Amino acid sequence: MKFDTAYSLSLDDKVSIYDVRDLNFDETTDFDSDKDSFLCPSDACRAAFDATNVLSTFNAKNVNYLRTPHFKNKPGTRHIDGCRYASSQKTANGESDDEREENFPSEFVLTRRQYERKTPTVGTEGGLPQEPPKAPSNQATTSHSNSDSTPDKTSVFAHPVECYVSNIDDKDKLKAMPLKIGEHTATYWAFFKKIEYLQDNKGLIYWGRIKAIKDYTSSFRIDFEKKVWLDKKPYSVNVYLSKKLIENYRKRTAFLEQIKAAASSERPLYCFFYGVTPALKQVPSKKNPEQTFGVFSANIENLDHLIIREAPGVE
Structure with a gap:
């Protein structure tokens, strides 16, 4: 299953795959998604396992991409019963779901999101943590989203653009999905000119x-x-x-x-x-x-x- 939100262990917050792409290319930020651990965005599911129960990323570091970026389960990724992120890799019609962005943010925020990095416990050899990583606490995140679902807001322009481009064949959806930028609110169909x-x-x-x-x-x-x-x-x-x-x-x-x-x-x-x-x-x-x-x-x-x-x- 693909989804565009996960919990970042290094940022101690839920982030979208578009946030991760933005940080990977940001030369003012010390961030590398290959060195981070991404966990299930469900608070209950994440609390049930340790921090080695990770997700993988798709198109998190490609400058150009054709298929929609996302997080996805690894073969060994576990979820609790009833977790919405534990479903199969295929959509109902049997097609791969890598091609379409289903998570429409309702607002494009013009001020770039700021991140506060966790301070790791540094060991004496090689800068590695002295203890294995522990599972994050089951706390609500306040900086971006308090729910397990995809955040309603994004400050990464690629996200609404991907929603529009990957759903261009579904004009009814684009005409139904709302988007706010600044003081202006319209549908995705009306906002893209x-x-x-x-x-x-x-x-x-x-x-x-x-x-x-x-x-x-x-x-x-x-x-x-x-x-x-x-x-x-x-x-x-x-x-x-x-x-x-x-x-x-x-x-x-x-x-x-x-x-x-x-x-x-x-x-x-x-x-x-x-x-x-x-x-x-x-x-x-x-x-x-x-x-x-x-x-x-x-x-x-x-x-x-x-x-x-x-x-x-x-x-």
Whole structure:
């Protein structure tokens, strides 16, 4: 069975698989999911076993992924009778459940979640604990979720994007699931807006197929394939990623790996972003600087709120 929430022994809290991915790539945080232990998110189930009764992760460290990230049971993982996380590996229709994100957060929080690490007991040799790890106490976690189920909120942009992309063939579900960002509440279907319709409303999650990524060595420009029509004229759309933005990004290494690979890729890639709305600007022509032409453009302000990925089936 796959699920996107587990208890992290090192963080002493329940985290989503998207939190784990975020921490793995964060260069300001000393975290490695391969060195952590993830236990059943059910408080009752977790309290019944010691800390060696662990889960495994899937796509926790891949910069790019096609199949939905998740935690899953190992062959030897045990659960108490009645634990919701003890079910089989297959869905009711017999298909693998790795392909679809079923855990829809109802709110995308714009302030990044902060984590308080547990202080391990350090031994005299090799920095290892002096005693084997003990099972965590059956305490309610207050920093993120007090329940065993997936948290209703997320601060990792990849989570709502994955919900949208992996469920794109179920428009009724996307039209039924609510999402709140800041003061704005709508459905997932309404919040995700194709780039060519960006004039319909501001403050949404805009997305579109990438036409090209211009690599200026220390900065980048992402050009979209679709154009925006205004006054019966088509205008190109792009977003710009500045040198300063990239240099100060906490996940700089992973981001550069991803965008440089995307720039040279021949596979269909899509860009999703939140926080800015491209506006019509007049820019000078390279051939004739005295002349200008119109383009819808925006400077990205937060790389945590931008994703480049494959998104099969969205068009």
